[in-house]
Amino acid sequence: MQVNEYKPLIVAFCCNWCSYAGADLAGNNRLAYPADVKIIRVPCSCRVNPMFILRAFQRGADGVIICGCHPGDCHYTSGNYYTRRRMAALFSMLDYLGIEKERTRVEWVSAAEGAKFAATMNDFAKTVASLGENKRLEDLRCKK
């Protein structure tokens, strides 16, 4: 009998200057993480609009992670501080609506932290996989 292992779909928004470079470094060092993680490059984590996150869930993502420079290291000096506030507010609201809080995450990954990037993605993919499919923010029209 063939067992279809559930594969979560994860969208990772990575800032161009730190986290995207951190992902590149993970690649340079051949540090494996699940292929379920797909990265979208943004100039800064503060470019990530809550609408993008909801859009990803709508289209079938099971988890969304936002990676940016460590606070204080933002290429644009303050972008990630705004990200931090915005996402704290948004995630809290999603939780309030009963949407599994483990499906969203913000992680600070510097350009030097290839290992952290891979470890974060491994961990996040595992967490999301354990939750199963995203049902609470799905749009059935996108699954037809």
Added chain:
Amino acid sequence: MQKITRDQLVSKASELLSNGTVCCVLGWGMGEFDYDVTPTVFNTVEELNNGFVFNDFCGANFSKYLVSKAAKCDGKILVLLKPCDTYSFNQLLTEHRFDREKVYVVGIPCEGMADVSKVKAICGEGILAISSNGDNINVTTLYDENPIVINAADVLAERCVNCKSKKHVAYDELLGDEGEVIESNRFDEVARLEAMSADERFAFWQNELSRCIRCNACRDACPACTCEKCVFDNPNSGVENKSPANSFEEKLFHIIRAYHVAGRCTDCGECSRVCPQNIPLHLLNRKFIKDINEFYGDYQAGEEVGMRAPLVNYTTEDLEPGEVFDRGADNA
């Protein structure tokens, strides 16, 4: 139940119209029924005398009208603002949505407004007349010979039960005494929801939001929603829609709307007041307000003109998005 009377307001408005301070008055216009009051622009003393009304059903927050109406007047427009309305007024000024110089604000005291659906829940349909009588309200209906006497406190609108302030934070002139900010229990209901399990919360909101008919009344009445073009009306925004096509669309609309007004919402309660489906939308906005207060320190939007909203601000010591849940766990 209101301390100020219709006649006092008419006389003040007439005085300001007559002496040329203002060229028109934004007030409440008499409707078909005692509870049915329409925001109306009065241009003459005669119009005021004939059509102006002030009673326990004058809930509408006029601040938002100033965005469109203030610029249209040749002179100043007189606006009558209850304490909670003045917060919206300041917030709109902070966002440069109208010219302060075009507006003359008379702050009026408010003892809390009644919710007609609560009256109907007690008295049923067929209301012919409602009059105020001290702490009571007398309701004359088609089906009862004598007026039904109900306690005004029992039909107070939700936002007034949890009134946050009797203080006018903006006015040119104040009728009555200066009020004070009130310690309200407005976050209790949010806390109650927070204390539920995620499954229970999901079920609660699923049920509430499933009633949404996307009439946009919440948005169109909201004094924080004054966008020239809302993202939900903009075909290029990626979220535009006209119908609550499914439960995702319902959530998307209300999450994004609450997020867009987060830090700017003064908790005036218009969204819940106007919702034809009685969805407790204020509980979404209050969640953001409660979070902002807890995460970044107490903040009351509209308290002063020129304040910087918490979501367009930061400190280097802010908590991490992952930490918001740890705090929630402590509270639960």
Added chain:
Amino acid sequence: MRKCSLDKINLIFAEIAKNAELYLPVDQNDGSAAYKKWEEGTAWSNKLNTVKSPKDFFFPQTEDLMQFKTQGKNIEIVDTRSALQDFVIFGVRACDVKSFDILDRVFLSEPVDSFYASRRKHGVIISLACTRPSETCFCKTFDIDPANPTGDISAWKTESEIFFAANTEKGAALLDKLSSLTEECDDAAVLEQKEKINAIMDKLPLKNLTTDAFGGGKTNELFNAPEWDELSSACLGCGTCTFVCPTCQCYDIKDFNTGNGVVRFRCWDSCMYSDFTKMAHGNNRLTQKERFRQRFMHKLVYYPENNDGLFSCVGCGRCLAKCPISMNIVKVMKKIGGKKDE
């Protein structure tokens, strides 16, 4: 005429639900009523009416028309319609029953709207006479008798009993199926009930509202009435009135990109919205006043002009109850019609 004790109403519901989906007004936790599918244990609401009208059953707020599936550059067109089951709507008030006639004239005239037609075909309407009309009711203005609701079956409720009379073949067939639960009776009790209702109707505050000033051919007279400015002045431009209205029938057809193709659907639209009937050249109604006027001119002038004098309002009073700023068709009729009764 057949009757049955109200004690047995759930047996009636169960019997109907055997062969068809049964929908009836049910109390919701916010204190209002809404049409819900009946299941064992569902309680019938005592409320005068639902917030949303039953037009949803024939003209749903959102309805998929078709789907385009894309694979690379290939497009496949998929018919998304599924076979409809018969359904029964129970407890429709006279005003709402009348609204179906108004909708029929739009959707069933050529070219026939097949989506609407098929729903109409499968639906059976059991109407219900009013017992306690509200102050917001003005159905009489449009010659609707709340004591004599039409529909496939008419029903009257007294303190302890419910009476049924079939008006159509569909209705008669359904009533036949309920014969074991109902008994034949005369119409004495119903007549008494009608008397009572008529007595109340005479006391309603809006009883004198007339349509005299309106109807086909009044366009030129009313279009430029100065009162429109004042009436529309406070309008927020939301769609509440349109969406609770049983006779508003405008819709928009939109495409939703699913990522794997497009779902083409229609959804209610509101002439109060700024992008209503927006075309390549822009909007044809540029201000809220024009949009506001359109809604009422349509109901009171344009529609009757095209439909043998039938007005596109049934006086259900929903817009009176739900408009955020309490502006509504009654105020418009009084102001524009110049018949503000003092």
Added chain:
Amino acid sequence: MQRVGVFVCWCGSNIAGTVDVEAVSEALKSEPGVVFSTNYQYMCSQAGQDMIKDAVKEHNLTGIVVCSCSPRMHEATFRKTAAAAGLNPYMVEIANIREQCSWVHKDVLTGTEKAIILGKAAVAKVNLNTPLIPGESPVTKRALVIGGGIAGIQTALDIADAGFEVDIVEKKPTIGGKMAQLDKTFPTLDCAACILTPKMVDVAQNEKIRIFSYSEVTEVQGFVGNFDVTIKKNARYVKEEICTGCGACVEKCPMKKIPNEFNLGMDNRSAIYIPFAQAVPKVATIDPNACNMLKNGKCGVCSKVCAAGAIDYTQKDEYINEKYGAIVVATGFNPISMDKFDEFAYNQSKDVITSLEFERLTNAAGPSAGKLVRPSDGKHPHTIVFVQCVGSRCESCAEKGKEYCSKICCMYTAKHAMLTRDKYPDTEVYVFYIDVRTPGKNFDEFYRRAVEEYGVKYVKGMVGKVTPEGDKLKVQASDLIANKQLHIDADLVVLAAAIEPDKSARPLATMLTASMDTNDFFTEAHPKLRPVESPTAGVFLSGACQGPKDIPETVSQAGAAASKVIGLLAKDKLTGNPCVANSNELMCNGCSSCANVCPYGAISYEDKEFRMPDRTTKVRRVAVVNPAVCQGCGACTVACPSGAMDLKGFANSQIMAEVDAICK
């Protein structure tokens, strides 16, 4: 619709080893907009690039997707290729199928699958790309240096040396700053004045440099290359062009009891004064708070004695408008106030002084003509206690001190101790310290000389209390190494006060929309890679306004800032990054959310007239992004509730298209 060409790179076996490149290019062929798709061993090679250029011509491509290594590696390469083929360089998107795919996934099937999805996302994005053209703006070839200390002086000299005009604005009557007050400099012990004053003279004589002394910047508008600055020249009541600096007025002025700020109040000056002998400009200034003539019209002595006729009691503050291409902030530092440090009895005894006061006491031009004496009685101190870190590294006492290390105190205290022991061998010198920090060329050697050759007594521990008793200062301290309490009867106590940014920095930062940290030090554009630039384009940082630093460090930073300014001013036009925010004014509410979050001050507001649907006109406030200043972070786009603000190159629609493609 775009005509997109897809180019899948093998990267030798780097990609092709784990990704079936043939399958990827085949799969992407059927994506909307794709009219050509191929794969090749090395897309970045000349042959690969030629392949792209040929395909653009042959297939009339309007967009290019390269599935290859990270865009951080070769995005620039392929943009150039596109440009060479006649395409707009911003019509290129890269799908990163090496670092983020083939190198991290081992299985060919999953690797290929993911590469196809990443390719689809890139195609979806490029379908929405629009040609972007970098904006250009002219450059005013003149620099403004705010602050005339050693940092400002060095920056100005270096910029002028490259042939550009520079203005220095200094709020004091003379340039020179803190360095002019110092005696000797560590670790070489050369005299500060001897190395500073020639530079001051150079500044005065340089034709390219103008000095606005006794002046302040009051308003800054504009942006990089085009600043519009208002400078307020405070009235000094002396005609600067005429005054010869002869000093006759100073000598004859009857008001002689004014505390002399140059000597930190340890002696007096007259109401009309020249701060010090080598002041530049060497021009007298009347202190309006002290001058009788200005206060009540009674005196006029200076006017009578001035042979040049330079005195002008009617002089008014003057406002000067000037355009600049670049602004250098060199506002420097001050020692913090000792008022809150009661334990050291600073306000109780004249013999408790700060290190800067000590500098003046030992300076030949100082109040005691260089003789080390007690300020209270003029006697020679025999026991001197130096206390380090007063208000520095003060984690628990943030309300009176600073959390950071002031960096320079260890070295100057070693210098003071050494010089004291050198000149007055009979003096016992104690230095109390938390740590002695001496990283720097010849610094540790210098400190060890103080201990080993000059016998300065370094004690690890803090002074707990200083109590004036008779003519002694009872110093209570702990010796952490010996683990005992020490009681010393000192004649003089010298406090190494922490340093803080000058108070004028905060309002200046607001004017410049330059960001500051919580301590009011200016922040750098990047702490490691752009240390002399502010995040606000065209604003540069020199000296201690950016953080505590000593003279050599200040001078090297000043030079670095100058070289950045020269690099900017050398350009005739500035070419911006075209991936900048832009506001759709039809949708903009003018609410200021975007401007609030913009780290660069790139957003301003205009009242614009709009034609309303009902044919009336309405004036609305709308945001305008200055593309020359915007750096393209996108913070504003999310702050904007209506979505009027979008980011070119990373538009909402583009990112959502990527999301859609990935989540299919």
